[in-house]
Amino acid sequence: MTGDLPSYYFRLRENGAFVFRVGAEDRQRRSEMDQIAVVNIRNGEVKPHGDRQLTEADEQAIARWMVDRRATLAAREMEDIFRLSEQMGLAAHWAQSRATDAQLEEVTDELLLAMHDLRSLLVRKKAERLMKKTGET
Structure with missing residues (x-):
């Protein structure tokens, strides 16, 4: 199962994510998740969790996630606007025909x-x- 798991897990929160490093399975076949940082997507701030030192691999993974997350949010925002335009047309039809x-x-x-x-x-x-x-x- 470990081969299928990513090295990092990002637990989403409103303004970013908690970042966990995913560890290998132990003897009881459980994967460990160790929180390493908190990310604020709005201002780009990355705070290591506790007294952790982020590795270069950690920082690169977080930076990639932030780029991907911003792109996802921007695409969703545009989709919401197009959906709003459709909803306005449906509202006009409703007001004319059924309201x-x-x-x-x-x-x-x-x-x-x-x-x-x-x-x-x-x-x-x-x-x-x-x-x-x-x-x-």
Whole structure:
């Protein structure tokens, strides 16, 4: 079983992970996991656990994980935005075809404010990009 296990295990937490070094099976055929660090993905901070000294292999594994994790989170974020766009289309269809007056009354103000906020921000950002593209400031 040990041959199938990775050398490191990253227990996810909201802002990063706890990093464990996975040890070989002992006589009772149990694998050991030894916490070696805590990683904060937002600021890139890596804190060795206790009085541990991280090896170069530890640091490389953590750095690779951080790159991979950031890429995963960025891909998920984009997928969430595309999903939101689909949900907005479904909400429009719902409002047109199935929503009752009471349901529309309940959600209209909140949706209008959220859409106004999003539209204002998107228009401003688009204008900024167009100005950069044409060389204006």
